[in-house]
Amino acid sequence: MIQPFDFFILTTLLAGGFFGIFYFSYDRGLQSLIILFMGIAYVLWGVWHHKKEGLLVFRVILEYALFAGIGIIILLSLINKT
Amino acid sequence: MKKFLRNFFLPHPDNNHKAHALHHFSLAAYVAVFLLVQFTTSALANHYPRVLGFATNITVNDVFRYTNEEREKNQISDLTLNDKLNLAAQRKAEDMFSRGYWSHNSPQGTTPWSFITQANYYYLLAGENLARDFNDSQAVVNAWMKSSTHKENIVNSKYKDIGIAVVNGRLNGIETTLVVQMFGAQLNDKEVLSSSAASTLTQSPLPPAPPAINLFSLTKRFSLVLTIGLLILLLLDVLLIYRRKIFRLAGNSLAHMVFLIMLSFAVALISRGSIL
Numbered sequence: 024m025i026q027p028f029d030f031f032i033l034t035t036l037l038a039g040g041f042f043g044i045f046y047f048s049y050d051r052g053l054q055s056l057i058i059l060f061m062g063i064a065y066v067l068w069g070v071w072h073h074k075k076e077g078l079l080v081f082r083v084i085l086e087y088a089l090f091a092g093i094g095i096i097i098l099l100s101l102i103n104k105t
Numbered sequence: 106m107k108k109f110l111r112n113f114f115l116p117h118p119d120n121n122h123k124a125h126a127l128h129h130f131s132l133a134a135y136v137a138v139f140l141l142v143q144f145t146t147s148a149l150a151n152h153y154p155r156v157l158g159f160a161t162n163i164t165v166n167d168v169f170r171y172t173n174e175e176r177e178k179n180q181i182s183d184l185t186l187n188d189k190l191n192l193a194a195q196r197k198a199e200d201m202f203s204r205g206y207w208s209h210n211s212p213q214g215t216t217p218w219s220f221i222t223q224a225n226y227y228y229l230l231a232g233e234n235l236a237r238d239f240n241d242s243q244a245v246v247n248a249w250m251k252s253s254t255h256k257e258n259i260v261n262s263k264y265k266d267i268g269i270a271v272v273n274g275r276l277n278g279i280e281t282t283l284v285v286q287m288f289g290a291q292l293n294d295k296e297v298l299s300s301s302a303a304s305t306l307t308q309s310p311l312p313p314a315p316p317a318i319n320l321f322s323l324t325k326r327f328s329l330v331l332t333i334g335l336l337i338l339l340l341l342d343v344l345l346i347y348r349r350k351i352f353r354l355a356g357n358s359l360a361h362m363v364f365l366i367m368l369s370f371a372v373a374l375i376s377r378g379s380i381l
């Protein structure tokens with residue numbers, strides 16, 4: 024079951040973050056902060072979404088954290104490649 | 106073998122309706138492998154910079170051309186490439202490498218203007234733009250144009266001359282390319298003298314040489330393979346779980362897909378480089 028409002032929030036959060044990464048191009052410090060906040064926001068969204076559904080268990084949080092971790096590591100590796 | 110592949114890539118009752126490739130252990134393994142590859146390639150790049158490192162396609166001529174194109178867009182006369190400013194820019198880049206700093210002023214307090222006067226260019230106005238770690242000349246000029254202070258130098262009608270240096274080397278242990286752009290108007294330039302009562306100094310900075318394998322591109326490709334691979338697995342997961350009408354206590358695969366789609370775009374579009 025797709026919850027349009029939840030996905031609207033998620034898409035807005037992520038799109039805002041990615042816009043920030045490009046808007047602050049060449050400012051690596053700020054880009055790194057935005058990437059970390061996006062990762063945290065993704066995990067928090069997952070917790071909120073699953074809590075609403077009454078399906079929140081630890082392994083679900085861990086799954087979101089691992090996907091967020093993949094995203095954070097990939098983006099940080101790319102922007103810090105010198 | 107067939108069963109192993111099915112359980113690894115597709116949700117099935119045998120794997121509790123979740124592909125092994127999407128299990129926590131696998132996700133953690135991707136993170137670990139990615140980090141291992143990053144550390145290994147970075148270490149190799151440090152030991153064999155000619156084989157694995159950062160390749161750039163920046164040339165003095167291209168930076169000069171794109172800079173003048175930006176001036177033309179603003180109906181400002183072209184700059185002239187000046188040998189003395191070229192020498193000053195070259196010495197500034199070499200100084201940054203030899204003293205290990207990334208700044209307009211050296212740790213000893215040497216200003217950009219010292220390099221200009223030491224090259225026997227006596228200026229009424231002077232400016233400096235710096236950049237590093239870019240892939241090509243157009244990206245360097247674009248980055249400067251996005252920054253108001255650097256743009257001010259590029260489209261300043263009072264500047265008549267320009268000097269550019271693109272130097273590859275090792276800055277604080279990292280193989281890189283520095284780009285130095287120096288602007289100037291000489292003391293004997295009557296036009297500038299008539300429109301400016303006093304000397305003004307403005308400053309703003311630029312990038313490294315090509316090895317056999319470009320580390321940035323390698324990381325980018327590896328990242329894209331990982332994200333797109335995960336996206337395909339999630340798509341199969343969503344379709345099969347929806348078709349079989351299975352309830353599963355797990356993360357929302359559709360949310361993961363949204364996250365990975367955005368991530369793929371970011372990976373594809375992200376570019377290297379910093380300016381000063």
